[in-house]
Amino acid sequence: MLTAAETLAMSVTDRPVTGDAESRAWLRALRSADEHTREEAVARLHALLLRAARFEVRRRAAGARHVAGPQLDDLAQQSADDALVAVLAKLDRYRGASRFTTWVYKFALLEAGVKMRRRAWQDREVALEPAGWPVLADPGPSPSRDALMGELLAAVADAIAGELTAHQRAVLVAITINGVPIDVLAERMGTTRGALYKTLHDARRRLRACLAARGLDPDLDHRGSSE
């Protein structure tokens, strides 16, 4: 009798890989017993990852003007190298739900995106105290703001100040008010993107609950994106 963990593990690793012929060919080559075939496939895979990393670095270069061209290519090379390690380590997790090339692209884009965000912020201080409060310092009604919006902003400011933990407040303010990229914040706080997003998610749920308790509608969709 298999344990639940063994059954789960089998469901992940022993399912046959479906997908297109090209993707199956990639897997065969990367798992080949023939060293030459395997090394040639790894080299092609690295070239593919480097193309994706360079694409991402170019996309983000406008936001990182202080990073010179050679540094950008170094970042792309590092991203491709790190993505190659990640892809080869997780090869058994590819199940053919997308093309193999699409699956590997996301590893290179993630590595390049994180590196570019961190490089853009490497000389900038990340304020973990509520230095961003001036953004909501005057959340009440004003001549250019309707009464409901003023009431919502005031209620949110109250809830941020009084209902969140210090950690939730620091994460919420840094990401949503001060615009600190979540990967940069994760690096400074010694945690992960996923863990920080969980904190942000919990803080947002708490804010929504506080608004609802005051009879305010936190669902802003009806105000429309067409405004």
Add this chain to the structure above:
Amino acid sequence: MSDDRDDLRRLRGLLGPAGPELTCEACFDELDRYVELELAGADAEAAVPGMGAHLEGCPACHEDHASLRALLEDDGPPRDR
């Protein structure tokens, strides 16, 4: 009106999406399938419930999604599907 739009953007950022959403880890796991479905004109959100809400709430995953979509569009249509 720009003040209203700024306020609305600020509130949406603070409150995040209303509905259930994926975690960052699940988003990464499903991102490749989701983008291919989008580009094929299929109902990607039905196939991966909660992805749209997460992409709305997480700026980093939102950027990763935009990048993968742009890269695949740059590649052109797949040769073998």
